[in-house]
Amino acid sequence: MTLTHTTSNRFLNRLRHKGLLLLLAALLLTNPVAAADVALDQQTVTFWSEGARLQGTVFKPKAIAADEKLPGILLIHGWGGNRSNLNRLYAPQFARLGFVVMTFDLRSWGDSDGFFLPNAALPTAPETKTVTVSGQHIRSVVNPQKMLEDARAAIAWLVAEPNLQADNIGVWGTSMGGGLALVVAASDPRIKALVTQIGTVNNKANFAMIPDQMVANWETQRARGQITPYPGPASAMGLPDNPDLIAIKKYDPAAYWPDIAVPTLIIDAENEELLDRQVNGMALHKSLGDRVPTRYLVIPGTHYDVYRDQGHATGLKAAQDWFVTHLK
Incomplete structure (x- = not known):
């Protein structure tokens, strides 16, 4: 007994x-924030997108073996943003959970090169040669087509990181970056999870007030040199910074909704004032249906409340859980 x-x-x-x-x-x-004491390595990196020199930052845990492979996360900032805010509010918090995390400045923002407009025609030559020219370094341009190429270049750089599981990457984007993240996730098989936060994921609806014929006229005027090659304050139509409205009208992330094949977390602000969430996040969630694991999270407050205090904490926690669940 x-x-x-x-x-x-x-x-x-x-x-x-x-x-x-x-x-x-x-x-x-x-409760992944329990890993807040994990020490990190932080490295500034340079990469190239269509001839433009871009700057990024890579975060990963210090206590990692040389041959250890971790999932990755690419973070994409929004209209008027830069990676410095992501480096403070999001990237370290993801990296401490055991991810290789990359942030970067989109073209003409932060530390990345912008667009260059020479003051005069370049000298002709039968082969490549070094020339000295003067011109304008164009900054703060919002061109989502170029931004999309920048995001794809960032992925191309990231997959060569020695500690990365190159076919197991999450992509997170906020505001305009949320739409860019969606397109990247829909078109790159290495992406295995998506988080779009207060994302502009339906540009056709968001800019429906600008007639297509008006954009076609602008395109002709630009080609003929009747308006500036790059947008400036005079062409902003009341929008901040230097939006390229021709490129913005041609950019349609909603066309990629049917191609989303990865778990997708959609975070919206309850009182979103910058876009109509009924035709953005809500419509995207309805479009995904039961096709992929998905969650639609609504955070109290307005657009910018998602970046501060309880709004930030709630959105970050949800994104952390999402990536841990679907990448680890």
Whole structure:
């Protein structure tokens, strides 16, 4: 009897021990901010997109073996943003959970090169040669077609990182970056999870007030030199910075909705004032249906409340959980 009782106690202790381990694993999975004390390596990197020199930052845990492979996450900032905010509010928090994380400045923003407009025609030559020219370095241009190529170049750079699982990458984007992230996820098989936060994912609807014929006229005027080759404040139509409205009208992330084949988290602001979430996040969620794992999260407040205080904490936690669940 004593032996049986002792054996039973040992068995129960093992079950309790196993249960505690399972509980601990569950807590780590559902509360990833518990890893806040993980030390990180942070590296500034340079990469190229269509001849433009872009700057990025890569984060990864310090305590990683040379041959260890981790999932990756690419973060894409929005209209008027840059990677410095992502480096503070998002990238380290993802990297501490065991990801290789990359941020970058889109072309003409932050530390990345912008567009160059020479003051005069370049000298002709039968072959490549070095020339000295003067011109304008055009900054703060919002051209989503070029931005999309920049995001694809960032992925192309990231997949060569030695500690990365090159075919297991998540992409996260906010505001205009949310639409760019969606297109990248829909068109690159290496992307395995998507988070679009307050994303402009339906540009045709967002800019429906600008007639297509007007854009066609602008395109002709630009080709003939009747308007500036690059947009400036005079062509902004009340929008901030230097939006290239020709490129913006041609950019249609909603056309990629049917191609989304990865788990997708959609985060919107309840009182979104910069776009109509009924034709953006809500419509995207309805379009995905049961085709892929998806969640539609609404955070109280307006567009910029998602970046601060409880709005930021809620959105970050949801994105952390999403990437841990679908990439690890």
